Amino acid sequence: MAETSAKTKIRVGLAGKTTEIEVVLPPGDPVPYDAVDRPLTGKRRGRLDGPEKVTGRATYTHDVNRPGMLYGRILRSPYAHADIVSIDTSKLDAMGVVWLKPEKKKVRYHGEAVLALAASSQGLADDALAAVGVKYDVKPHTVRLVDAMRDDAPLVFERPVEEKRSAGDAPAVGGAVAQHGNVRGPKTSGKGDVTKGFSESDATLELTMTTAVQTHVPLETHSLFAEWEGDSLKVYASTQGTFTVKDELATVLGIPKDKVEVVSEYVGGGFGAKFGAGDYGVFAAQLAKKAGKPVKMILDRKGEHLAAGNRPDSLNTIKVGYKRDGTVTAVKYTSVGTAGIATGTGTGSFAKNAYGFANVTVDESDVFTHLGPGCAMRAPGHPQGAFTVEAALDAVAEACGLDPLAVRYKNDPSEVRRAEWEAAAKAIGWSRRDAITKANKAAAAAGLPLRRGLGCAAAVWYTIVSRGSQVSVRVHKDGAVEVENGVQEIGCGIRTAIGLVTAEELGLPVEAVSVHIGNSKYPFGPASGGSTTTTSLIPAVRSAAFHAARKMAELAAPLLGARPEDVVLSGGAFLANGKKADWTRVCARMSGESILATGDRAPDFDGTDPRLFGAQFAEVVVDVETGVVTVEKVAAAHTCGLSVWKTGVESQIRGGVLQGVSYALFEERVIDLPTGRFMNPNIEQYKILGAKDVPVVETIVIDLFAGKNNAHARGIGEPALIPTAAAIANAVSHAIGNRILDLPITPARVLSASPTLRSPLQAEDVVPGAPRDGSEVIA
Amino acid sequence: MADDKDRPNAAGGFTRRGLIKGLATTAVATATAGAAALAEERAKAEATAGGGLAVSLTLNGSPKKGVFETRTTLAEALRDTWGLTGTKIGCDRGACGACTVLLDGIPVNSCLTLVHDAEGRKVTTIEGLGSPEAMSDVQRAFVDADALQCGFCTPGMVVSCSALLAKNPKPTEHDVREAVSGNLCRCGTYLGVFAACASVAGKGVARG
Numbered sequence: 006m007a008e009t010s011a012k013t014k015i016r017v018g019l020a021g022k023t024t025e026i027e028v029v030l031p032p033g034d035p036v037p038y039d040a041v042d043r044p045l046t047g048k049r050r051g052r053l054d055g056p057e058k059v060t061g062r063a064t065y066t067h068d069v070n071r072p073g074m075l076y077g078r079i080l081r082s083p084y085a086h087a088d089i090v091s092i093d094t095s096k097l098d099a100m101g102v103v104w105l106k107p108e109k110k111k112v113r114y115h116g117e118a119v120l121a122l123a124a125s126s127q128g129l130a131d132d133a134l135a136a137v138g139v140k141y142d143v144k145p146h147t148v149r150l151v152d153a154m155r156d157d158a159p160l161v162f163e164r165p166v167e168e169k170r171s172a173g174d175a176p177a178v179g180g181a182v183a184q185h186g187n188v189r190g191p192k193t194s195g196k197g198d199v200t201k202g203f204s205e206s207d208a209t210l211e212l213t214m215t216t217a218v219q220t221h222v223p224l225e226t227h228s229l230f231a232e233w234e235g236d237s238l239k240v241y242a243s244t245q246g247t248f249t250v251k252d253e254l255a256t257v258l259g260i261p262k263d264k265v266e267v268v269s270e271y272v273g274g275g276f277g278a279k280f281g282a283g284d285y286g287v288f289a290a291q292l293a294k295k296a297g298k299p300v301k302m303i304l305d306r307k308g309e310h311l312a313a314g315n316r317p318d319s320l321n322t323i324k325v326g327y328k329r330d331g332t333v334t335a336v337k338y339t340s341v342g343t344a345g346i347a348t349g350t351g352t353g354s355f356a357k358n359a360y361g362f363a364n365v366t367v368d369e370s371d372v373f374t375h376l377g378p379g380c381a382m383r384a385p386g387h388p389q390g391a392f393t394v395e396a397a398l399d400a401v402a403e404a405c406g407l408d409p410l411a412v413r414y415k416n417d418p419s420e421v422r423r424a425e426w427e428a429a430a431k432a433i434g435w436s437r438r439d440a441i442t443k444a445n446k447a448a449a450a451a452g453l454p455l456r457r458g459l460g461c462a463a464a465v466w467y468t469i470v471s472r473g474s475q476v477s478v479r480v481h482k483d484g485a486v487e488v489e490n491g492v493q494e495i496g497c498g499i500r501t502a503i504g505l506v507t508a509e510e511l512g513l514p515v516e517a518v519s520v521h522i523g524n525s526k527y528p529f530g531p532a533s534g535g536s537t538t539t540t541s542l543i544p545a546v547r548s549a550a551f552h553a554a555r556k557m558a559e560l561a562a563p564l565l566g567a568r569p570e571d572v573v574l575s576g577g578a579f580l581a582n583g584k585k586a587d588w589t590r591v592c593a594r595m596s597g598e599s600i601l602a603t604g605d606r607a608p609d610f611d612g613t614d615p616r617l618f619g620a621q622f623a624e625v626v627v628d629v630e631t632g633v634v635t636v637e638k639v640a641a642a643h644t645c646g647l648s649v650w651k652t653g654v655e656s657q658i659r660g661g662v663l664q665g666v667s668y669a670l671f672e673e674r675v676i677d678l679p680t681g682r683f684m685n686p687n688i689e690q691y692k693i694l695g696a697k698d699v700p701v702v703e704t705i706v707i708d709l710f711a712g713k714n715n716a717h718a719r720g721i722g723e724p725a726l727i728p729t730a731a732a733i734a735n736a737v738s739h740a741i742g743n744r745i746l747d748l749p750i751t752p753a754r755v756l757s758a759s760p761t762l763r764s765p766l767q768a769e770d771v772v773p774g775a776p777r778d779g780s781e782v783i784a
Numbered sequence: 785m786a787d788d789k790d791r792p793n794a795a796g797g798f799t800r801r802g803l804i805k806g807l808a809t810t811a812v813a814t815a816t817a818g819a820a821a822l823a824e825e826r827a828k829a830e831a832t833a834g835g836g837l838a839v840s841l842t843l844n845g846s847p848k849k850g851v852f853e854t855r856t857t858l859a860e861a862l863r864d865t866w867g868l869t870g871t872k873i874g875c876d877r878g879a880c881g882a883c884t885v886l887l888d889g890i891p892v893n894s895c896l897t898l899v900h901d902a903e904g905r906k907v908t909t910i911e912g913l914g915s916p917e918a919m920s921d922v923q924r925a926f927v928d929a930d931a932l933q934c935g936f937c938t939p940g941m942v943v944s945c946s947a948l949l950a951k952n953p954k955p956t957e958h959d960v961r962e963a964v965s966g967n968l969c970r971c972g973t974y975l976g977v978f979a980a981c982a983s984v985a986g987k988g989v990a991r992g
Contacts, residue, residue: 055927056919058935059942061870061910068869127864128855222970224874224882224936273872273936274970306875496934496971652930656976660933663972688879688968696961699974 015039017613019424020708028712031607034544035510035551037715038647041708044575045509046716049652052501053520054271054494063271066243067303069230075103075123077289077302078130080137081311082112082119085146085375085681086159092120093138101125102133103296105288112141113161113346114377115682116311121288123300146375146681150320150343153187153374161187161346161373168348172246172471173277173381173534189348190370191339196357202335202364206326209335210400214323216352216389216748218674219316221382222693225273226309229286232299238290239266242282245275246532247491251525253282258290269493270523276664277381278314279495280532310686314380315674317342317350317371321393327401331412335364336397340389343372344379355390355727358616359465361418375681381534383661384466384723388668388730392748395462395731399738409735410435410461421613421709422463425620425642428705432640433622435459438739445740454630456742460735462728464619464643468711468719471531471541474606476549478507480557481599484589486511488549489521492530492542497722498653499538503546505650506716510550511557512574513588528603536617536720541606543649544714549604556600561591612712619643619724621662623700623732627740632752634737636666636700639729643704646711646719658704658725665729667694673749841902843868844912852899859883859894862909870910870939874968881967884940885909891947893966910939913946922946925983931976937969945981954985 013030015037016023030036041047057063089109097104104122112119120137124130145159152158165184182192203209223243229250230241238260242250244267251267254260272279282290289302304313319342326335342350353367398416402409410430417423430436438459445456479487488507494500500520508515521527531541558572558579565572567581579586624638639662648654671692675684685691711717734745743758836851843866852861859876862868862885871894874882878896885894886908914920919927922945932938941964948955948963955963960981964974 051927051930052932054935055930055932056916056923058932058938059910059923059926060914060916060919061868061939062916063935064869065872065936067872068863070864070867070869126853127860128853224872224880224934224968224970226874272934273874274934276970306877306879496932498933656930656933656971656973659975660972663974664970687877688875689877693968693970694972695968696964696974696977699961699978702975 015712017710017712019421020710023710026611026712028610030610033552034548034607035715037712038717041647043509045505045515047648047651050650052498052653053504053515054500058271065225065271065273066228066230066241066269067225067273069241069301071232071299074299074301075125075292075296076127076130077121077123077285077292077300078134079118079285079288079308080120080122080134080139081308082115082117082141083682084112084141084143085115085148086144087112087141088144089119090140090142094120096136097122097133100129100133100136102129103292105291105295114375116308116377118284118312121292123292123296147187148374148376148676148681149678150318150341150372150374153343153372154341156186158187159375161375166348166373171280171381171534172249172532172537173280174349174385187373188370189373191368192351192370193366193368194353194357195366197364199335199337199364199366203326206334207329208404209324209326210397210404211322211324212393212397212400212744212746214321214393214396214746216319216392217672218318218379219382219668219672220310220674220691221276221278221314222688222691223274223276223278226304226306227279227283227285227313228301228303229282229289230299230301231289231293233293236260237264237266239268240286240290241268242286243272243279244269244493245272245279245495245534246281247493247523247525248529249280249532250282250286254286254290257282257287265525267525268523272493272495275495275533276383277385277534280381280534283313306688307686310691311683312377314378314382316382316385317344317379319350319352319389321352321389323356323393323397325397325401327405329405331401331405331407331415333360333362333401333416336362337366338393339368341370341372343374343376345374345376347378347380349379349381349385352386352389352393355387355465356394359391359394359463360416362416376676377683383664384727387466387723387727388665391462391464391727391731392734395728395735396738396744396746399460399735400744408438413461413463417463419614419618421644421707422618422620424707425618425644425705428707429620429622429640429642430461432703432705433459433624433638435461435622442739445742454628456627456629456740458625458627458736458738458740459622460732460737460739461620461622462731462735464617464621464724464727466536466617466720466723466727468540468615468617468713469535469537470606470609471537472606473529474531474542474545475528476542476545476604477528478549478553478602478604479599480553480592482592482595484592486513486518487521488518488546489527490530490542490546491522491525491527492538493523493533495533497533497538497657498650499533499542501653502539502543502649506543506546507550510547510554510574513577517577536723539649539720540714540718543716543718545604545606547604547716548607549602552602552604553600556602557591560594561586564591607714609713613709615713617645617719617721617724619728621728621732623729623736625733625736625740627737627755629741629755632755634670634750634755636670636733638701638703639666639732640703641705641725642707643721643724644707644709645721646709646717648706648708649716649718651706654706654721655704657721658706659702661722661725662702662729663694663699665726666698666700666733668748669730669733670698670749837900839900839903841904842906844908850899854898854900856899857895858885858897858899858902858907861899862894868909868911872936872939874936879968880937881944882937882940884943884967886943886947889947889950891944910943913942920946921984921987922949922980925980926977929976929980929983931973931980933971933973937967941967941969941977945977949981949984955981957982
């Protein structure tokens with residue numbers, strides 16, 4: 006409990022294998038946790054907002070209702086590329102509808118907003134959309150990656166495009182890059198000397214792999230409710246960034262920040278697509294202003310798919326130089342992808358950061374197409390990169406006659422990851438792999454349809470600290486405790502984590518603490534993207550609660566005949582000198598109504614490798630007659646410092662794995678090439694994983710005294726998703742004896758990749774013109 | 785409770801909303817002609833003249849009346865008129881199950897059910913199963929198993945699982961997967977849902 010600013014010894018490293026280092030702790034910050042076993046944090050329990058959520062009491066943005074409220078709707082372009090010639094709104098007046106004067110602009114994708122309106126019911130708003138007459142001058146479009154790269158492709162933008170960052174992006178995103186035609190890039194990065202690396206290799210191999218566009222599909226579509234009181238705007242937003250919405254609305258509407266309040270108490274999923282106010286949010290605010298009534302704007306599921314973001318597709322080429330012992334000496338990695346009218350398709354970070362490859366060059370290019378904008382989606386670029394790099398490592402193992410896991414060990418210097426590989430390999434039963442290979446050969450010889458496969462892959466992500474978080478803790482004279490921060494709860498459990506840390510520091514049960522979040526009137530909190538929330542906020546929560554505890558100890562000290570620094574808060578009481586004073590008795594001694602303590606997110610101090618590691622293994626069964634892949638089990642070992650709330654960490658891992666299974670097997674945006682239209686903007690034909698597709702998921706959480714902050718707190722959201730599709734693809738490749746090169750792994754693709762049995766159904770979706778040669782070249 | 789297999793069209797509405805929109809009045813007339821009293825029909829006709837059609841049903845155990853446009857879905861009526869926003873709309877076309885409610889004890893997509901198709905019937909929403917202060921066994925089990933993350937699909941999941949457990953107090957995991965196969969969760973909480981149902985079944989308690 007001692008507070009210090011001098012050099013302090015703290016323990017760092019894997020639990021059970023820690024070493025001591027000396028650090029200078031931030032002034033006033035509590036000493037980092039020194040034990041895995043703590044009274045409240047790091048344990049399993051239900052989430053604090055569970056009762057509200059399971060009973061329908063929790064109020065999401067979709068649920069906000071006001072008397073006289075209007076319902077917003079957006080008219081969207083049915084064309085991929087067109088100039089708007091005229092917009093006839095003459096029928097709207099008679100319908101009692103409010104609308105925003107539209108621009109006669111160019112539309113660049115199917116689903117781009119053309120006009121926004123609001124009416125007294127959702128039905129009337131839909132009727133009003135149908136009453137608007139728009140004349141379009143349809144222009145040629147380009148919607149396929151490889152077509153858009155050609156010199157004669159219709160241009161999406163006439164001028165160079167600056168890249169915008171969102172809070173969910175990987176660290177490298179942003180900045181100016183050369184643009185030629187629709188191709189923006191390449192952006193080149195890397196480390197070491199690739200030419201030297203290839204010259205040191207015994208052999209090289211090259212793979213070309215593709216991934217499809219994935220949409221976020223949060224169950225609560227993007228939505229914003231806006232109401233004005235005079236010149237002040239209050240909104241409810243389904244967002245991953247209470248404060249980013251506030252900033253954007255203030256900027257776009259040209260009003261001071263103190264006139265904008267953003268509330269976001271419950272959010273029905275985000276996964277990277279919900280950082281800003283969005284065009285729909287600005288429309289809602291403008292419509293509300295014009296109507297003089299509150300407006301609720303909810304994107305319908307179609308609009309959500311068309312316009313609210315997606316994970317870009319990718320065409321990745323990896324050339325690997327390796328030694329016969331499995332050591333990778335050089336990696337040349339190229340990615341191109343399309344985020345439609347947006348940027349940020351690069352997939353090369355995994356190649357640079359996941360393993361200890363000494364020599365890596367990465368070239369990444371965005372290709373503009375007439376399609377809805379891509380945006381950050383849970384671990385941008387990384388599942389695609391893992392799919393590509395991990396396939397190459399399996400190919401190296403095959404070429405060298407080595408076990409795939411042995412090749413990982415050869416190239417992975419991380420002690421943390423080693424512990425994860427070992428734990429997860431044991432959980433999946435990796436030692437059966439050779440026997441499974443033999444059994445598959447026997448099944449093929451006997452003409453039987455089922456094959457089994459095991460595959461593995463790694464995760465890497467980064468500790469990204471969003472600075473400036475501040476937390477306040479108030480203790481009232483009657484004993485009540487309130488903790489406040491503006492952060493939003495998107496389902497990852499930050500509300501619960503805040504409650505547990507605060508209560509533990511005050512020696513109280515978690516039920517004694519009221520957690521107030523999701524409002525921009527509270528102190529600043531981070532946007533939830535890039536696994537930043539826990540590491541950015543929890544140390545500030547602990548600091549605030551620590552200072553509250555110290556203030557309370559001063560009140561208690563005279564009762565106990567002790568110095569304040571000797572008073573311990575535990576079990577709802579203050580302890581010192583073998584004496585005990587109850588919480589409420591001490592609170593009653595306050596001279597005023599309450600005491601207030603605040604905590605800031607102090608800068609990081611020294612600690613362990615800031616990368617977030619993980620290792621996953623998948624076991625699959627493949628029917629080579631139907632091409633259907635069943636994922637039976639995923640074993641997932643992850644490390645996120647010391648868990649603040651262990652159940653939440655495990656739920657995040659399970660959720661990441663299941664999204665990864667979905668990405669691996671099912672998800673694909675389908676574009677009609679002649680019209681450029683998105684053909685499956687729904688959740689019947691855009692297939693996501695359902696209850697019947699769910700494998701066994703074994704989660705393994707490895708405790709790491711990470712250092713860097715007072716709670717050893719790190720994130721888990723992104724890494725949990727990154728390896729899953731790659732591990733499944735490698736497992737399927739193992740099962741069928743041929744390499745899977747494309748996601749999603751549809752039955753047609755399995756059949757066309759299976760050498761033992763070929764169905765008349767063949768996959769046609771190999772990208773024309775792309776090199777598919779996976780053969781080994783002896784250097 | 786009737787076996788839902790015998791009543792595949794229990795809500796009168798696995799039909800797509802767009803298709804039934806124009807036919808709604810006819811459908812309601814058919815559904816109610818036998819049961820409704822003449823006076824009630826007259827009251828409805830009067831209401832129709834004012835731009836809507838009256839409906840009366842039992843909502844979470846209490847009688848409820850309203851006048852709605854004939855295209856109004858049960859989900860819209862619950863959420864926008866009766867303030868029961870625990871029922872969510874995730875897709876508005878029966879694909880996600882977030883709007884699942886019980887109609888005479890049978891789980892249906894309330895976004896595919898016109899409010900007038902619930903005429904004279906018992907509607908139970910998530911709010912009717914329990915409250916934060918008095919959760920049902922299924923709700924309690926969801927919290928304990930952390931069978932939720934963002935929570936938006938959760939009311940529909942809870943309703944589907946409650947219906948399953950009321951009918952089949954000892955379901956297998958296969959039964960649970962079947963029961964929630966129409967409930968999509970993007971956060972990936974399914975394993976918790978399976979565990980929650982197993983825990984309720986293990987206690988031998990099967991109240992909704």
